[in-house]
Amino acid sequence: MKLAPSILSADFAYLARDIQIVEDAGVSYLHIDVMDGHFVPNITFGPSVVAAIRPITKLVLDVHLMIEKPENYVEDFAQAGADIITVHAESTKHLHRVIQMIQACGVKAGVVINPATPIQSIQQVLSMVDLVLIMTVNPGFGGQRFLPEMLEKIRDCKRLRDEQGYQYEIEVDGGIIPETASLCKNAGADVFVAGSYIYNSDVPAKQIQALNEALR
Numbered sequence: 648m649k650l651a652p653s654i655l656s657a658d659f660a661y662l663a664r665d666i667q668i669v670e671d672a673g674v675s676y677l678h679i680d681v682m683d684g685h686f687v688p689n690i691t692f693g694p695s696v697v698a699a700i701r702p703i704t705k706l707v708l709d710v711h712l713m714i715e716k717p718e719n720y721v722e723d724f725a726q727a728g729a730d731i732i733t734v735h736a737e738s739t740k741h742l743h744r745v746i747q748m749i750q751a752c753g754v755k756a757g758v759v760i761n762p763a764t765p766i767q768s769i770q771q772v773l774s775m776v777d778l779v780l781i782m783t784v785n786p787g788f789g790g791q792r793f794l795p796e797m798l799e800k801i802r803d804c805k806r807l808r809d810e811q812g813y814q815y816e817i818e819v820d821g822g823i824i825p826e827t828a829s830l831c832k833n834a835g836a837d838v839f840v841a842g843s844y845i846y847n848s849d850v851p852a853k854q855i856q857a858l859n860e861a862l863r
């Protein structure tokens with residue numbers, strides 16, 4: 648089981664400190680939410696922020712692109728030092744091509760689907776992706792409530808992987824706290840993004856410990 652703290656809820660004035668705290672707590676991935684104000688109604692970071700983070704951490708940089716036409720920016724994020732780039736199926740007309748582009752940059756490719764998007768819509772790319780991200784809230788903001796209806800989608804995603812022998816990790820993102828992390832684990836998730844639960848606390852390391860205990 649891997650934890651992926653989302654810096655969306657970190658203190659941006661002390662980003663290096665907030666990244667060090669979760670790295671010291673032993674997490675695996677650092678989740679970076681990129682929003683463009685078009686695909687989602689919020690704006691966050693661009694490639695220059697990823698490039699600034701790259702030299703200060705050994706964590707796997709898990710870049711979640713919530714932007715229109717991700718094909719125009721994939722190379723910039725790869726050059727900035729992303730280890731995994733995840734694109735929304737809803738954000739591009741050429742999902743297969745974008746996944747090829749990401750992998751051609753030597754970066755792992757993930758595909759992500761919104762709550763309203765069925766797993767069947769990405770069936771044709773499941774054999775090629777390294778990660779499938781199931782949104783458990785509508786993308787755009789941290790601190791939203793987990794949507795329990797998504798558990799069925801996680802189970803379907805795992806069943807397809809088991810039946811077909813695919814290799815992808817299953818990641819969940821949105822409203823993750825110990826209780827919902829445990830539900831997602833039982834449904835088949837491998838990677839757990841958590842933003843507000845970890846960072847909206849005076850002691851993020853304690854929150855990470857609580858998540859790890861729930862996932863044990």
Ligand SMILES: O=C(CO)[C@H](O)[C@H](O)COP(=O)(O)O
Binds near residue numbers: 786790820
């Ligand atoms: O992709 C995201 C929002 O679009 C964030 O990764 C996600 O919401 C994490 O925040 P929280 O754990 O507070 O729900």
Ligand SMILES: [Fe+2]
Binds near residue numbers: 679820
């Ligand atoms: Fe995210």
